[in-house]
Amino acid sequence: MSKICVVEDESSIAEMVRLNLEMESHDVTLVQDGAEALELFKRNFDFDLVILDVMLPNVSGVDLCRLIRKKSNVPILFLSAKGTTSDRIEGLKAGGSDYLPKPFDLEELLLRVAVLLNMTPKAGEEIITIGNCQVNFRTFVVVDTISKQETTLSKKEVALLQLFYSKQGEVISRTEILDKVWGKDQFPTTRTIDNFILHFRKIFEDNPKEPVYFISVRGVGYKFLN
Numbered sequence: 001m002s003k004i005c006v007v008e009d010e011s012s013i014a015e016m017v018r019l020n021l022e023m024e025s026h027d028v029t030l031v032q033d034g035a036e037a038l039e040l041f042k043r044n045f046d047f048d049l050v051i052l053d054v055m056l057p058n059v060s061g062v063d064l065c066r067l068i069r070k071k072s073n074v075p076i077l078f079l080s081a082k083g084t085t086s087d088r089i090e091g092l093k094a095g096g097s098d099y100l101p102k103p104f105d106l107e108e109l110l111l112r113v114a115v116l117l118n119m120t121p122k123a124g125e126e127i128i129t130i131g132n133c134q135v136n137f138r139t140f141v142v143v144d145t146i147s148k149q150e151t152t153l154s155k156k157e158v159a160l161l162q163l164f165y166s167k168q169g170e171v172i173s174r175t176e177i178l179d180k181v182w183g184k185d186q187f188p189t190t191r192t193i194d195n196f197i198l199h200f201r202k203i204f205e206d207n208p209k210e211p212v213y214f215i216s217v218r219g220v221g222y223k224f225l226n
């Protein structure tokens, strides 16, 4: 979970972005006016990421970016209807980390946020192999190299798979999974995890009823072998 500040005056976009980031377990502060954002950033600044619209009432996103850069190296993602090259350059020159022209694809926004927050794996770890399947942690696509069948994983599934992959051979408790994948503020039932595992087995196991990769450890959780 990360603390994200969204500065966007168009209510429909602001609410959509907020809702989707919250669904990804982020803590979102929404500000819809440039001057208000300026006051907020002057007071205290402890965000992990800032999403800035460029055209804002009273103080522009670019000016806000310059202010933030005086005190922080936090990743800043610009959102703007002004998608021309010169606007992009202005945003990046002011210290922006990335720039997404409107209208944008929500999935692209979430992926860029994930990259900026460094939640995606480093280069070289993007594609892993489990059995016959190749998993691309950047595109979330799993390809069965024999049947050529493709499956797209959800963000949570990727997060869970990354957790398993990082702890191969270790028993991971349901509590740890809930904590690391869902965060402390969300309370899915342990049944949710079991359903994720059932789905993984359908994708990766030759015989989902006799799993060799995603092993249940009775009363505790799961173990991933590869």
Ligand code: CA
Residues within 6 Å of the ligand: 008, 009, 010, 053, 054, 055, 056
């Ligand atoms: Ca605007």
